[in-house]
Amino acid sequence: MIWLTWRQHRKQALVTLLGLAALAAFVVPSGLAMRHAYRTLGAAEFSDAYGSWALVSVLFLVLPLLLGLFWGAPVIAREVEQGTHRMIWTQGISRRHWALAKAGLLGGAVTVLALVYGLGLAWWYWPLGQVDPRETRFAAVFFDMQGVAPVGYTVFAVALGVFAGTVLPKVLPAMAMTLAGFVGVRLAVALFARPHYLAPVAVDQLVQGSSGPPRGALAGSWVLAKEVRRADGTFVTSGTLRCPSTGACAGGNELGPGAYNHQIIQPGDRFWAFQWIELGIFVALAAVLVWLAVRRVRRIA
């Protein structure tokens, strides 16, 4: 099975490695340059020079999806589309054996790829994450590109592709299902589940004297909700209002003394806890999908 799996997938393995090499050719030099600039330039200069690169990095979010589409979806869908499942599943090994060997070998390869890609990008992104404290590494989209989360996304995308291939016996529809499923699940998790991984914290900070970069618990935190309140706690407006400790401040003076910003946040030091939870969720989803796919393989004729 090892030889067969290699023989069947060597072409896409080669293409993937070429793609990764091309990516590395961009990421490694630019990452080194960025780190050098970060050490030598001031924060403002660095931000001017490299701030826009954070947007480039958004493109990297689609890479796990590409692996799901081109590695995951064809594994079973192509066999069924070309009828070769009737050839390979009537040889002297059981379908379970076939499915588990394929899942293990391809899953292992994909995990290694995902580790290299995910950790490499996290390394590349690190200086950018320090640029603008409000654009913390915890913010949506940027959280998704770093640490261990991309590993989870990649494994999940491939498992989803394989499962889609057992439901839709043609490659193209299976790819479409992978695309829709991946985007849907990723959005659902990011929007609805992630804010609640751990109980959020409320932070109150006086409007007076709150200008300047966020301090204390707010530094590097992920702000889920923010509103301005009067001293007695009545709601004024959503958003934040920052005023220097002395002197006039537009809007600040009418509120009276003691007005404060009420913010619901996930503190910045929870970043890694959230990364591991995110990874856990997607790896668990991938495991369920693989299990379902192996089950379904036994019913396909």
Place this chain on the structure above:
Amino acid sequence: MENVLEADGLGKRYGGRWALRDTTFRLPAGRVAALVGPNGAGKSTLLHLAVGLVRPDAGTVRAFGAAPYENVATLADIGFVAQDTPVYRDFTADELVRMGGKVNRRWDATLARTRLAQLGIPPRKPVGKLSGGQRAQVALALAVAKRPRLLLLDEPVASLDPLARREFLRSLMGSVAESGTTVLLSSHILADLERSCDYLTLLQGGQVRLCGDVDEIVAGHLRAVGPRDRRPAGTVIRERHTDRQSTLLMRTDVPILDPAWTVHELSLEELILAYLDDRDDRDGRANHEAWGVAA
């Protein structure tokens, strides 16, 4: 005689439709059997059940006395060539032979290579670039290299031209004659079967209509032509009438002595066609309604 393949009350349903229903038949060892029927009669379903690709919804099927579904031991004794002779098209023939060795415990790679060499199949060309006949030969060589005791072939010659068809059947017959392998071969190309098969299973509408030794079946039927107003004794299977004359497909259980009737022997092909020629009138009418035209 030992039966290689046995089905009892076998049924398989796809959605609400029974592709095969209440099928009972036996395939004795050492036979080359034809599985015949119109499209959609359940031939592929029956073969898929026999090779364990699907699980029956009713009844049982046994190959060498064991249920074949998810049964690796039984699978090792069955060689199967699926419809359209699927093989990995980007593999070369040589790689396919190598693959067979990896996924089978018993594998005669020399046999496969010898066959393919004799047939002039190039070893290092992707099989997707071979002709349909050559690809079918590769698929057959892979099935034979398992040294199976039962060989199941699902319309292996359907897409081949007459020359490739004859070549394929000749090489099939050559290899099973040496090994004594039992063969079940589905097809709707009747002329080929008459030459190569000695056992017949006729499927129609998901049910077995006829099953047995070809010679016995042929000897057991006749065509009688005679006057419309009279009817000979014996079992009539199909009848067709003109104004004055009747043509009957009959069993030869009772001799026809009435001189008004002329009796003809039937070839296997004529016999099968006569059996299959009973379009159901009700179906016909329903379909006319579906088309919105008068029946």
